[in-house]
Amino acid sequence: MCIVCQVRWMVQQRELRRPKREGGVLRHAPRQSSAPAFPDPLFKEQWYLNGGAADGLDMNVGYAWRKGYTGKGIVITILDDGIQPNHPDLAQNYDPAASTDINGNDTDPTPQDNGDNKHGTRCAGEVAAVAYNRYCGVGIAYNASIGGVRMLDGLVNDAVEAQALSFNPHHIDIYSASWGPEDDGKTVDGPGPLARRAFINGVTNGRGGKGSIFIWASGNGGRHTDSCNCDGYANSIFTISISSATQGGYKPWYLEECSSTLASTYSSGTPGKDKSVATVDMDVQLRPDHICTVDHTGTSASAPLAAGMCALALEANSHLTWRDMQHLIVMTSRSQPLEKEEGWIVNG
Template identity: 25%
Template sequence: MQNVSCKLVISVTLFFSFLAIGPFAHAQNSSGKEVIVVYKNKAGKETVLDSDAEVEQQYKHLPAVAVTADQETVKELKQDPDILYVENNVSFTAAGSTDFKVLTDDTEDTENFEQWNLEPIQVKQAWKAGLTGKGVKIAVIDSGISPHEDLSIAGGFSAASYTSSYKDDNGHGTHVAGIIGAKHNGYGINGIAPEAQIYAVKALDQNGSGDLQSLLQGIDWSITHGMDIVNMSLGTTSDSQILHNAVDKAYEQGILLVAASGNDGNGKPVNYPAAYSSVVAVSATNEKNQLAGFSTTGDEVEFSAPGTNITSTYLHQYYATGSGTSQATPHAAAMFALLLQRNPAETNVQLRAEMKKNIIDLGTTGRDQHFGYGMIQYKAQKADSAYAEAEQAVKKAEQTKTQTDIDKARKLVSQLPNSNAKTALQKRLDKVQSFRNVKDAKDKVVKAQKYKTQQTVDTAQAAINKLPNGTDKKNLQKRLNQVKRYIASKQAKEKVAKAEKSKKKTDVNSAQSAVSKLPAGSEKTSLQKRLAKVKSTNLKTAKQSVSAAEKKSTHANAAKAQSAVNQLQSGKDKTSLQKRLDKVKKKAAAAEVKKVETAKAKVKKAEKAKTKKAKTSAQSAVNQLQKSNEKTKLQKRLNAVKPKK
């Protein structure tokens, strides 16, 4: 975008005066008049639809149908018992001044316009607290919104009869929208609620004029699409029962409606729909916090806001300065959005009460006809001081980069209400934490390189795992992997040496596991050869032991051979030796049975002969037996034998 300046180059005169009650001019034709028919029940609706009237609009949330009908049909509808009443399709106009001063960019080099209106309402304090209107849906029922680099339009709808586009062809709606939500992008202007979701509801035409039918359609659309706030910088001097019912219905659905009090001057009645109790009526103040000369006043005025010489967005990517309660109203609507973001659970009723705490009382003390409860002015709350404390903690964490300060800042940030500013603080903390994590990982890798213990390696690996994929993580992992290889090599060497010394199967298995983890190379090959030699030695020992047991099938030899076989790894050699050993065990068992029988016979002979020679012979036979219950019993019997003298 080119640089913009405040030099006045064009003055565009727009017809925004209020029209008297009566049908809207462009809708008139010789065959009938436009009316709004309000029905009592389903039968009444069917009566309207089945009549000779031409249906212009049906409403989803309102018991009404907009039609064009001749006098006779209108008369019949009025007399129908199922019809509540019939109203003329009255006109509305934008509540702005008689002209906009359009600004262009041909001489000055500044990129920002001065906005005197922001200082009196102290909105910058709200921004510092992270309040931007994020998550709040605002319908701007106006002349539409024109595409602009300083605006984001969330969506919209056209209730105007001549176009389906909600694009602004007048400028008024775009001006209103900029006051609410112009981006904070470093150029142009700053909207009061830059992150609010703004919806363009086009109900006014290229002349800034519209009618009741279109306004009702805009309100109906706002209910259907769940708007939080509706801004209506428009009005008429004509009361309307169906309009009254429509705004009441929207209010019952939780929508907060804000409207311009009018530009007819002090002492003139507040315009509709602002005059209805379900709508917040806004009057305009000037640069001196005085009532603007054009502002309509009355008991219905609830709040006031800056409304003179307000610079905002305009058609064709331009900016313009305008005055009117049209400009004051979006100030209030945007401030309501900030309050709703601060307290998202509050209802529209509660928000109106909350706004009373965010004003400066002007004029007569208390509520008055000029300023209502007062001019809107953001008041900092505890949440604001909490944000300031959290921001300071984040700054300290950014300076010290210590984990203690990071944790303290994160705790304070977590206690803030959800907002864009909170998210921004969290992102800053995440950046500091990322730096801290990298530093911690580097420190732990250095420690692992120095001490080369499994504990230091595990600690370093855990720190590396926290890092996002990238160069830092990749390089640190390489360094740690070198330490891991050193430790693995050292452990494998130690375990192979232990296996060589003990030749136990458990040690051999442990050594084999350690060697298997090593990367292929000469070191692994060498250790594997040493380990294979241990396995070979164990096999040789087992073979020798089994052969010895086969030659002399004693229990002792069998046990020794079994111990040697147990040290072997599973395989054909072990299976073959075990089979041979099992035969030895069987032979030894048979021999043991024979020894037991011999011992029994000799003990029995000693018990009978009771001679020293017989007892000695029996004792020799019992001694040759393996430990068992049978040996114990025989020994007891033998102990009981008392040789004759």
């Protein structure tokens, strides 16, 4: 019997370059922030949550918090270089069922401690850092379950991406990804056949048929006049593509302009003028002065903020489908915080 004759499809896997994106439209909020006062030491540095942006604006999540929505019961995973499960500001919310290590072929998503693999941990802290403790700041969905898939800390190919995108889709509600093709202004790339199938399977069968929610950073190629329309992940109908705005209410220098962007959240701007994002940091030795940072940057920092807000919405209404979430973002986003920028129009 010929075993090869039973193979229905095959393709040679090739290594892919998938840089991390370090460096909705924002809701209008009153000058006095609606956010509760948290004792967490870095909350005062989380200007995008406490009314510290231009004109006293922020991401307006304080109203959701005051209604009791904190992400409880919602599961988010960070597709990245892994996360640090025992970080004191993440451990209480860490979910092993939302975590795996594709690069190392085991279940522990802890990154290699080589100084470069802190990206996923930082993103996780924006989403679900524990509130009311003595570590760092607070996550937007600070009672959500958070996991990490270690898939950028080694060889990346179509099969690796597909495995990450399709990991435990009946348990995980939201996948947050802050990476993609090279932002060099000359690369046109996107998901391969296996990853495309994973997206389709996720929105069709994930969350019990309501559809997995894929949040994607739109890219940091502004200095190269890169377009996120040439990024097949941000440009996919299955993803929610998130861009950035600065503390001052302007487009940041790294921003890519394209029609696939669904909304923007705050992030870093001009160094020395605009603040960056405060979150947890990876340090396997858990040194007190190394476990937090105020320097998370780029659209990498914007996408997890959107993932946290989607978690609050899902807690409020768990019946939302993946299309409902896109519709909700479009209908509730406002342009006021970015109206210093010209060129706003209302389309069809």
